[in-house]
Amino acid sequence: xxxxxxxxxxxxxxxxxxxxxxxxxxxxxxxxxxxxxxxxxxxxxxxxxxxxxxxxxxxxxxxxxxxxxxxxxxxxxxxxxxxxxxxxxxxxxxxxxxxxxxxxxxxxxxxxxxxxxxxxxxxxxxxxxxxxxxxxxxxxxxxxxxxxxxxxxxxxxxxxxxxxxxxxxxxxxxxxxxxxxxxxxxxxxxxxxxxxxxxxxxxxxxxxxxxxxxxxxxxxxxxxxxxxxxxxxxxxxxxxxxxxxxxxxxxxxxxxxxxxxxxxxxxxxxxxxxxxxxx
Numbered sequence: 001x002x003x004x005x006x007x008x009x010x011x012x013x014x015x016x017x018x019x020x021x022x023x024x025x026x027x028x029x030x031x032x033x034x035x036x037x038x039x040x041x042x043x044x045x046x047x048x049x050x051x052x053x054x055x056x057x058x059x060x061x062x063x064x065x066x067x068x069x070x071x072x073x074x075x076x077x078x079x080x081x082x083x084x085x086x087x088x089x090x091x092x093x094x095x096x097x098x099x100x101x102x103x104x105x106x107x108x109x110x111x112x113x114x115x116x117x118x119x120x121x122x123x124x125x126x127x128x129x130x131x132x133x134x135x136x137x138x139x140x141x142x143x144x145x146x147x148x149x150x151x152x153x154x155x156x157x158x159x160x161x162x163x164x165x166x167x168x169x170x171x172x173x174x175x176x177x178x179x180x181x182x183x184x185x186x187x188x189x190x191x192x193x194x195x196x197x198x199x200x201x202x203x204x205x206x207x208x209x210x211x212x213x214x215x216x217x218x219x220x221x222x223x224x225x226x227x228x229x230x231x232x233x234x235x236x237x238x239x240x241x242x243x244x245x246x247x248x249x250x251x252x253x254x255x256x257x258x259x260x261x262x263x264x265x266x267x268x269x270x271x272x273x274x275x276x277x278x279x
Contacts, residue, residue, distance in 0.1 A: 001033055001034075001037050002033070002037065002040055002045075002046070002047065002048065003033065004029050004032050004033050004048045005048070005049075006026060006029075007049075008032075008047070008048040008049050008052070009024070009025075009026055009028070009029050009032060011048075011049065011052055012024070012032055012036070012048065012052065012065075013025065013028070015052070015056060015065075016065070016066065016069055019062060019066055019203075020066050020069075020070070020149055020203065020205075021203070021204065021205045021225070021226050021230045021234075022069060022070070022225045022226070023225060023226060023227050023230075024069075031069070032048070032069075035068045035069055036048070036051070036065065036068055036069075038068075039051065039064060039065070039068060043055065063151050066149055066150070067149075067150040067151060067152050067153070070148075070149055070150050070153070072117045072118060072150065072153055073117075074116075074117040074118060074120050074121060075120055075166070075169060075170040076120045076123065076124050076166070076167065076169075076170030076171045077124045077170045077171065078120065078121065078124075078170065079220070079251075079252060081252070081269065081270060081271045082218070082220070082249050082271055082273075083124060083125075083128060084269050084271070085249070085268060085269040085271040085273060086125070086128055086216075086249075087128045087131070087132065088268075088269055089268050089269060090216065090247055090273070091128065091129065091132055092132065094109065094215060094216075095107075095109075095132065095133065099136075106139055106140060106141050107139065107140050107141070108140065108141045108142070108143075109129070109140060109141070109142045109143070109215055109216075110142075110143050110145070110213060110214045110215050110216075111125060111142075111143070111144045111145070111214060111215065111216045111217070111218070112144075112145050112147070112213075112214045112216070112217045112218070112219075112241065113125065113144060113145065113146045113147070113218050114147055114202075114204055114217060114218065114219040114222060114238075115147070115148055115149070115204065115219065115220075115221075115222045116146030116147060116148050116153075116157060116199070117148055117150070117153050117157070118153045118156040118157050119146055119153075119156065119157025119158075119160065119197075119199065120162075120166070120170065121146070121218060121220075122144050122146040122157065122197050122199070123160065123179075123189050123193060123197070124170075124171075125144050125218075126144055126179075126189075126193040126194075126196055126197060127171075127175055127179050127193065129142060129144075129196075130179070130192075130193060131175075137192075142196045143196060143197075143198060144196055144197050144198070145197075145198045145199075145200065145214075146197060146198070146199045146200075147199070147200050147201070147202035147204070148199075148201065148202070149201065149202065149203055149204070150201075151201055154199050154200070154201050157199045158199045159188075160188055160189035160193075160194045160197075161183065161186050161187070161188045161189075162186060162187055162188075162189075163185070163186060163187075164185070164186070164187055167180060167187045178190075179193055204219075204222065204234055204237065205230060205233055205234065205237075208237045208240045208241045210241070211240055211241070212241070212242065212243045212244070212246075213241050213242075213243070214241050214242055214243065214246060215242075215243055215246050215247070216246060216247045216248075216249070217238055217241065217242055217246070217247070217248050217249070218249045219234070219238060219248065219249070219250055220249065220250055220251040220254075221251035221253075221254070222234070222250075222251070223235070223250065223251070223254050224251065224253065224254060228259070231256075231259050232259050232260065235256050235259055235260040235262075235263075236260065236262075238260075239260060239262040239263065239276055242276040243276070244276060244277075244278050245275055245276060245277075245278065246275070246276045247273055247274070247275055247276075248263060248273065248274040248275070248276065249271075249273050249274075250274070252271075252272075256274065262276060262277060263275065263276055263277065264276075264277050
């Protein structure tokens, strides 16, 4: 394996931070070596600097580098407690308010799964919603938007096609039989669940989609990769995109204390979540 020099670490760290917000430093040399090494071989580069200057102006090269560095670790119903919170409290309360309202139009629900990786979080949400609403789901306009900075991850998420191991390690057997269909050695998410999903490539530090678009946002285990300035920028985006009193769920080890004052901290089902204050 080709070793990376401190100067090359700095070169890539500055580039990756500018393109994605991900912070890398000298302690991450091993990460750059292991994840970018195969690309060096592919480009026939004899050093990381040669690899950088051979392609850094290319959008395709940029996308592949950012994809290689991005963390894609995910699974269905990963870190179970946020899903228990959604199933036991957040979603039932939301459904009750919308169904009992005076608005004659079909009720709507819009959820954003930020940094959704290969889509397991999105489809986990879809299964919970289907379980809660049953046949009533047909009356609703539901959109779960999954975004990620990785082209490769988004393409897999759009297909909704997973190995049996990927599904069975996180999805209870009953839900697996109910919401997945066999395609050879793989399992595909049922069509009606896929119909409520949208996947887009998105840089979370770019301009938000629009004010007050979403009822619920999940942005878990993302801010830990950003510096303080970009964390503030990230949660400003989250606040802008949420409707008044909308819900934000972040990672269990993350906090917005001292970063944003636009959310009210709540706790239920042994899980902390945040609600956007009235403005």
